Amino acid sequence: MPDTPLSVAVVTGGHSYDVPNFHRLFRALPGLDVYIQHIDDYTSSSTAVRQAYDVVLFYTMMMETPRDDGQPWYAGQPLTALHELGATDQGIVVLHHALLDYPTWAPWSELVGIAERGFGYAIGETVTTQIADPTHPITQGLAPWTMIDETYTLADAGADSRVLLTYDHPKSNRTIAWTRQYRAARVFCYQAGHDNDTWQDTNFREVLRRGIAWAGQR
Numbered sequence: 495m496p497d498t499p500l501s502v503a504v505v506t507g508g509h510s511y512d513v514p515n516f517h518r519l520f521r522a523l524p525g526l527d528v529y530i531q532h533i534d535d536y537t538s539s540s541t542a543v544r545q546a547y548d549v550v551l552f553y554t555m556m557m558e559t560p561r562d563d564g565q566p567w568y569a570g571q572p573l574t575a576l577h578e579l580g581a582t583d584q585g586i587v588v589l590h591h592a593l594l595d596y597p598t599w600a601p602w603s604e605l606v607g608i609a610e611r612g613f614g615y616a617i618g619e620t621v622t623t624q625i626a627d628p629t630h631p632i633t634q635g636l637a638p639w640t641m642i643d644e645t646y647t648l649a650d651a652g653a654d655s656r657v658l659l660t661y662d663h664p665k666s667n668r669t670i671a672w673t674r675q676y677r678a679a680r681v682f683c684y685q686a687g688h689d690n691d692t693w694q695d696t697n698f699r700e701v702l703r704r705g706i707a708w709a710g711q712r
Contacts, residue, residue, distance in 0.1 A: 499527040500710045503547040507533035509555035509591055515690040516553075523703045525712070538570025541578060548710040549585035552592035553687070559599045579605065580677030585709025589702070590687035593648065606683050607655040607674045614647040616665040617688070621645060623670065623697070626660045630673070632682070632704040633658045639697040644688035651683065659684075659701070671701065673708070680709045 504520060520528040529547070533554055536544065544550070560572040579586060588595075588606050596602040597611050622640045625633050645666035651657055651674075659671035671684045682705035692698050 499525050500548040500706065500712060501546065502526050502528045502549045502551055502706060502710075503536060503544070504528055504530040504551045505533050505536045505554055506530065507554045507556060508595075509553075511553070512690055515693055519690075519693040519699065519702075522699060523706070525703070526706060533572070534569045536570075537572040537575040538568060539575075541575075544575060544578065545582055545584060547584060549587060549706050550579070551587040551589055551706065552595065553589045554595055555591040556595045557597065559596055577601070580679040583678050583680070583711065585706070585711065586676060586679050586681045587706055587709050588681065588683045590644075590685060593646075593683060593685060605676045605681060607651045607672065607681075608649050609652070610649050612649075614665075615644055617644045618642060618691070619645045619663065619665055621661050621663050621666065623686075624660045624662065626657045626669075630656065630658050632671070632673070632701060632708050636697065636700070639695070641686075641695040641698060642691040643686050646685060648685070655683075671705070680711065682706070682709045 560576050562571040562573045593606050594611060594613060603609050621643055622638055624638050625636055627633055648667045650667050650669040651672040655672040655674040657669045657672045660668050661670050674681045684705055686692055686698055
């Protein structure tokens with residue numbers, strides 16, 4: 495990996511989270527220069543600032559379709575900002591509940607590669623991650639592992655995505671991590687990552703680090 499760290503915007507909003515351990519998670523990932531920010535701050539930044547990051551990681555859970563009109567002044571222009579995703583080769587990572595963002599908005603469904611995103615969930619499940627594609631840089635050399643996480647019953651990623659990791663669990667969909675192309679951007683989607691039970695897992699951290707690096711073309 496080059497000496498210069500990847501500049502990463504980690505965008506939150508719409509869902510509470512364990513702030514200290516979330517920050518510890520990203521501080522523990524080498525090779526990254528991370529800027530954790532609420533989506534209001536991200537979407538109120540200029541295009542130049544947003545596109546200056548090498549990678550944008552979404553850990554949001556926004557249930558209303560994005561719009562520019564009718565927003566408070568501090569929220570910026572979410573629709574404009576999100577429409578600009580994929581305009582460059584800036585990497586995109588969609589983590590855990592960000593897969594559920596904007597459930598009726600077609601561009602986000604295209605971004606994550608799942609057309610119908612209704613879901614159920616189960617917290618605190620013991621899941622074993624299987625390596626579906628051991629040849630990809632994100633998964634190369636990994637062995638199956640077991641951890642605790644929240645699962646979703648969400649539609650699986652489609653045939654136009656490259657599936658990397660899977661679960662075989664009665665309360666979960668099968669596809670758990672996958673890559674795809676969205677316009678000019680590499681996209682890495684990873685369903686895992688509910689809370690510190692998962693964040694502290696060394697295999698989860700390694701997959702997340704590699705996924706960010708891959709999206710950022712490292």
